[in-house]
C-alpha cells in the first residue's frame with residue numbers, strides 16, 4: 486500500500502504539470518488554438534470566436550490569432566500588418582486596410598459601379614464608379630469622354646478590336662473559308 490509521502494511525491498508534480506499546461510495555454514478545458522480537433526466541442530470553450538476548422542482549433546473568419554486569443558481583424562482605413570490582417574475580404578493591407586482596385590470604400594468594400602447604374606452614396610461619388618467613369622448630375626455612373634462599353638474601355642482599344650476583326654475576316658476570305 487502506498488504511503489502518504491509516495492502519493493505526495495508523485496501526485497504533486499503531476500498536479501503542478503497539469504496547471505502549468507492549462508494556465509500557459511490559457512484554455513481551461515479543451516484543445517487550445519492550433520491543436521488538432523474533430524468537432525467544435527473539442528476546442529477550448531474559453532476562447533471566444535474560435536472553433537474547429539480543417540481539423541484544427543482556430544479563430545473564425547473575422548478574427549486572427551494573437552497568442553491564445555482570437556482578436557478582431559482590422560477595419561477599413563486602419564493600420565494593419567501581415568500579422569494584423571484586414572477584416573474585409575475585398576481589402577488589401579497597404580499600411581492601412583484599403584479596398585482592392587475594383588472595389589470602393591463604403592461601410593464595406595463594394596464592387597465599383599458600371600456605367601448606367603446609380604452611383605454609390607459616398608463622397609466623392611466619382612470614386613464609386615469603375616475606372617474611366619464618373620458620377621453625372623443625375624447620379625449615374627457614365628464613361629469618361631473617349632471611353633465606352635460596359636467596362637468603359639478606351640475608344641482606341643475598341644477600334645483595335647474592330648480592326649483586328651476586319652483583318653480576320655479578310656484573311657478568312659483570302660483562304661476561301663467562305664467558298
Ligand SMILES: *[C@@H]1O[C@H](CO)[C@@H](O)[C@H](O)[C@H]1NC(C)=O
Nearest residue numbers: 609610611612618619620629
Ligand atoms: C467627377 O468627374 C467629372 C468628370 O471627370 C469631373 O468633371 C468632376 O469634377 C468630378 N467630381 C468630383 C467631385 O471629383
